[in-house]
Amino acid sequence: xxxLITSLFSTxxxxxxxxxxxxxxxxxxxxxxILFVVFMVYFERKIMGYMHARxxxxxxxxxxxxxxLADTIKLLFKEIIIPAKADRFMFLLAxxxxxxxxxxxxxxxxxxxxxxxxxxxxxxLYLLALTSFGVYGVILAGWASNSKYAFLGSMRAAAQMxxxxxxxxxxxxxxxxxxxxxxxxxxVAAQSGGIQNWFFIPLFPLFIVYFISGVAETNRxxxxxxxxxxxxxxxxxxxxxxxxxxxxxxxxxxxMALISILTAIFFLGGWESVFSNISILENSVFSFLTQxxxxxxxxxxxxxxxxxxxxxxxxxxxxxxxxMTLGWKVLIPITILWIGVECIMFVMEVGPxxxx
Amino acid sequence: MNIKHxxxxxxxxxxxxxxxxxxxALFREKVTIQYPEVxxxxxxxxxxxxxxxxxxxxxxxxxxxxxxxxxCPAQAITIESEERNDGTRRTTKFEIDAFKCIYCGFCxxxxxxxxxxxTDIFEYHMTENHQRIQTKEMLLATGDDYKEQITKNRAxxxxxx
Numbered sequence: 094x095x096x097l098i099t100s101l102f103s104t105x106x107x108x109x110x111x112x113x114x115x116x117x118x119x120x121x122x123x124x125x126x127i128l129f130v131v132f133m134v135y136f137e138r139k140i141m142g143y144m145h146a147r148x149x150x151x152x153x154x155x156x157x158x159x160x161x162l163a164d165t166i167k168l169l170f171k172e173i174i175i176p177a178k179a180d181r182f183m184f185l186l187a188x189x190x191x192x193x194x195x196x197x198x199x200x201x202x203x204x205x206x207x208x209x210x211x212x213x214x215x216x217x218l219y220l221l222a223l224t225s226f227g228v229y230g231v232i233l234a235g236w237a238s239n240s241k242y243a244f245l246g247s248m249r250a251a252a253q254m255x256x257x258x259x260x261x262x263x264x265x266x267x268x269x270x271x272x273x274x275x276x277x278x279x280x281v282a283a284q285s286g287g288i289q290n291w292f293f294i295p296l297f298p299l300f301i302v303y304f305i306s307g308v309a310e311t312n313r314x315x316x317x318x319x320x321x322x323x324x325x326x327x328x329x330x331x332x333x334x335x336x337x338x339x340x341x342x343x344x345x346x347x348x349m350a351l352i353s354i355l356t357a358i359f360f361l362g363g364w365e366s367v368f369s370n371i372s373i374l375e376n377s378v379f380s381f382l383t384q385x386x387x388x389x390x391x392x393x394x395x396x397x398x399x400x401x402x403x404x405x406x407x408x409x410x411x412x413x414x415x416x417m418t419l420g421w422k423v424l425i426p427i428t429i430l431w432i433g434v435e436c437i438m439f440v441m442e443v444g445p446x447x448x449x
Numbered sequence: 450m451n452i453k454h455x456x457x458x459x460x461x462x463x464x465x466x467x468x469x470x471x472x473x474a475l476f477r478e479k480v481t482i483q484y485p486e487v488x489x490x491x492x493x494x495x496x497x498x499x500x501x502x503x504x505x506x507x508x509x510x511x512x513x514x515x516x517x518x519x520x521c522p523a524q525a526i527t528i529e530s531e532e533r534n535d536g537t538r539r540t541t542k543f544e545i546d547a548f549k550c551i552y553c554g555f556c557x558x559x560x561x562x563x564x565x566x567x568t569d570i571f572e573y574h575m576t577e578n579h580q581r582i583q584t585k586e587m588l589l590a591t592g593d594d595y596k597e598q599i600t601k602n603r604a605x606x607x608x609x610x
Contacts, residue, residue: 144471148481301461407471408464423458 118210122199130346134161137402144406168342171335176239179332183237188333188340191230195347198223202354203278205364205387217275220355221262224310227348228254231312231319231329234341238332246328249413250312250319256420257309257316263428264303267296268359270435271446281363285385288367293360295438298431300360302424304397307352309420311345314405318413353397357390364390491569493602496552498570499545500592500599501585502563509589510564513540517556517565525549526556543585547575568595569602 098110105113135150135158142149150157175181201216203209213219228251235247271292272280284291293300309316320328330341357363364385411419439446457463482489502510513530529542556565568591575581592599 140475143476143479144474146474146477146480148479403468403471407467 115210118208119200122210123196126196126199126347126350127343129350130343131161131165133346133350133398134164134342136398137405140399140402141406144403165339168339169336173335173337174332176332178239180237180239183233184332185337187230187234187237188330188337188344189230190233191227191344192340192347194223194226194230195344195351198351199347201277202351202358203281203363204390205385206278206282208387209278212276212278215275216277217265217269217280220277221258221265224261224348224351225254225258227310227344230344234333235329238329240332242325243329243331246319246325246331250329253312253316253319253416253420254310256417257306257424260302260420260424260428261306261310263425263432264296264299264306265359267299267428267432267435268292268303270432270439271296272359277358277363281358281365284362285365287369288362291360291362291365295443296360296431296435298427300356302428303359304352304356304400306420306424307356308401308404309416311348311352313345313349313401315408315410316416317410318416349398349401350394353401354390354394356397357393361393363393491571493569493605495569495571495602496554496557496567498547498568498573498591499550499556499583499588500566500568500595501543501588502566502592502596502599503589509539510562511540511543512562512564513538514561516559516561520555520559522553522555523549523551525551540585543588545583545588547581547583566592566599566603568599570595 098105098113102110102113138160139149139157150160153159153163175184198220200210201213201219231250231254232247235243235245235250238244268280269275272283274280274283308314312319318328320330325331330338333341364387366383366385366389368383369385504510513528515528515530518524518526518528525546527542527544527546528540530538530540533539552567554567557567560566565588570591
């Protein structure tokens with residue numbers, strides 16, 4: 094790609110070429126994320142329908158595939174109602190504060206060893222910083238709406254996100270210890286060489302804790318007390334309509350995808366193949382299956398997205414005190430305990446540390 | 450908090466059972482009926498829109514006994530009557546307020562001459578408020594249109610009444 098751009102625009106300097114490549118990558122990632130959300134809404138409704146023994150959307154287009162497109166158009170053409178006593182600037186800023194970190198976090202997520210927007214050294218820290226930034230959007234949305242239900246929802250969301258952030262951070266400390274690097278690419282590289290090297294085996298409790306706190310971070314079922322359709326209507330975004338609401342929706346689904354792809358990268362070996370050491374496959378026409386590729390990363394991501402929907406269809410919402418109990422009294426002790434276990438594994442030189 | 454409870458919670462056995470239920474449901478046969486195209490079967494006793502019937506010679510059955518309007522719990526039926534030239538008593542006005550009617554079927558049971566009946570039409574609508582009043586002509590017309598269906602349903606149900 095670099096050669097192509099240099100040959101097309103020979104007048105550009107090296108820095109300008111890098112800039113152009115970055116912009117192209119950003120456009121690719123953002124566009125595919127938005128397309129993904131369109132797909133995900135349909136996927137979720139269809140899977141949820143099937144799990145309820147219904148057939149889900151099937152009216153718009155063949156098998157209902159244009160349903161989310163129709164929903165998008167509907168949302169974009171609806172009026173954005175701003176409550177009379179709301180803080181207009183903050184009210185309109187809040188959805189953007191939620192969407193920008195959600196998309197910006199993708200800058201350090203590698204799709205394969207080559208494709209990466211920004212190869213920064215502290216990728217993991219960048220991710221932690223940006224995923225915790227989302228809570229500002231939620232609080233601001235609740236506060237600027239000037240509605241007690243919205244504010245109640247955002248207060249709940251704040252407490253919940255803070256609680257689960259810690260468990261999530263500790264789980265990532267475990268990954269950091271095993272991977273030996275803050276770069277996401279290096280973490281995947283540390284897991285190369287077959288399914289037995291993937292981190293979900295030595296770090297199994299952390300894998301579960303990371304995914305559970307990821308679900309709680311994105312305010313998805315069964316941890317959606319911030320939205321709480323039954324008690325506080327829609328929580329922090331109850332006053333939003335039209336395109337402003339669509340942005341909340343977009344941010345939620347992009348965050349879901351982010352948590353899924355990060356779980357795949359940290360614990361399931363990212364783009365590493367499931368069949369990497371099977372010699373029968375390597376010598377046959379299916380040898381491409383044994384190669385690491387973006388295909389495997391997408392399969393793993395899709396699996397976790399399916400689990401998101403599966404969770405939603407299976408479990409009722411947690412009561413608020415149970416939610417806090419789970420976060421503070423169960424997940425955080427488990428992660429701390431397992432970091433201790435990792436230290437022992439490090440000293441005994443087992444698992445990911447055997448080669449050191 | 451005993452050991453058994455802790456093991457049960459940490460192994461997430463209950464969650465896995467729940468996941469299993471929904472995963473099975475994913476592959477279960479779907480029960481959705483595509484309503485406007487496909488309709489559910491109706492019982493012959495189904496109580497829908499009201500109609501007035503005629504004898505085979507075209508004479509209307511109703512003799513204005515007003516039993517139906519007396520039994521009607523929603524007081525949806527209004528009847529006015531007078532004697533006709535041939536000496537029989539007939540209705541001059543027979544109106545049903547479709548908004549008041551609760552489709553209980555008491556009028557049909559009360560009728561001594563099987564004049565007022567309930568058809569199995571359940572999807573009909575009106576666009577203006579005044580259209581809720583169904584006049585005698587409208588009711589008779591419904592009866593004429595659906596006579597075949599009504600007779601068939603009554604025949605099916607006759608064993609059990």
